[in-house]
Amino acid sequence: MPESWNYLMDMDGVLVHEEHPIPGASEFVAELTGNDIKFLVLTNNSIYTPRDLRARLARTGLDMPETAIWTSALATAKFLDSxxxxxxxxxxxxxxxxxxxxxxxxxxTDRDPDYVVLGETRTYSFTAITKAIRLVEEGAKFIATNPDATGPSREGSLPATGAVAALIARATGREPYFVGKPNPLMMRSALRALGTHSANTLMIGDRMDTDIRAGLEAGLQTILVLSGISADSTAEMYPFRPTRVINSIADLVGNSAAPF
Structure with a gap:
């Protein structure tokens, strides 16, 4: 085991829950910063820029630089650039x-683009979706930032990128390439941005189907927290296991260098 770990962490369910900090999150981030431990906060949400997310996290009491935030939008841009x-x-x-x-x-542009790129928005337009369908039919490559079918709101679930991608795919017969979690491509792009290797970096997440799977497939050790989507019983439903299961990130405070 490495003497000290670096961290990739999901945001929702790990650090915050419905814009409220999860107990222990600010202490854990402060500990990482104080000990010069490298970390990135990962999110499949493509709505906000890292600067926007930094401001939103700061309002919850979590202080981190925007360079510590990695989104599916950034991963998608890196992929397309390559x-x-x-x-x-x-x-x-x-x-x-x-x-x-x-x-x-x-x-x-909407004129003969190389790609149709679908991301998250709270105002999906039928006109824009129709245009996307026609462009894909005409030969544009179909990319989506992440496969999440729904997103949370105070009123309940909202249709998200994965659901709208399914609509376009059904209409065109063309499946999108999803860049965000659980695609290990997002994890590897985050590792490159962090300047670390999978052997000394671990993934903390609250979802077995995205966070833990992505970490596993990218060769990382993984920690499942039970402060978000998953419960102990949820983990038992999958044919793979996280390296460790903890109640919340508060369990790592004081033990960030050697969590195992």
Whole structure:
């Protein structure tokens, strides 16, 4: 085992829950920062830029630099830059995604784009979805930031990227390539951004189907927290296991260098 670990962490269910900090989260982040332990907070949410998310986390009492936040929008932009530099895309999404694509030199257009890129938004437009379907039919490659079918709100579940991607896929017969968790591509891009290796980095998440699976497939040790989606019984439903199961991130405070 490494003498000290670096961390990839999910945000919702690990650090915050419905914009409220999870007990122990601020202490854990402060401990990592104080001990110069490298970490990135990962989220499949592509709506916000890292700067936006930093401000939202700061309002909950979690203080971290925007460079410590890695989104599916950033991972998608990195992927497209590696596949087709300076390309073009028709985008359904919000500032987190459009900003990430602009920053890699992509042109956003609805005329003969290289890609249709689907991300998260709270205002999915039937007109935009129809346009996406026609562009995919005409030959644009279909990319989606993440496969999450629903997202949370105070009123209940909201349709998310995965659900809208299924609509477009059903209409066109073309399945999207999902970049976000559980695709290990997102984990590897985060490791490169962090400057660490899978052998000395572990993944903390609250979902077996995305966080733990992605960490496992990227070769990381994994910790499942029970402060979000999953319960002990949930973990038993899957044919793979996390390295460790804990109640919440508070269990790691004071033990971040050697959690095993």
């Amino acid at each position: 596949q087709r530099p300076n390309g073009s895309a028709f985008v359904i999404g919000e500032a987190g995604l459009t900003t990430a694509l602009h920053e890699i030199g992509y042109v956003l």
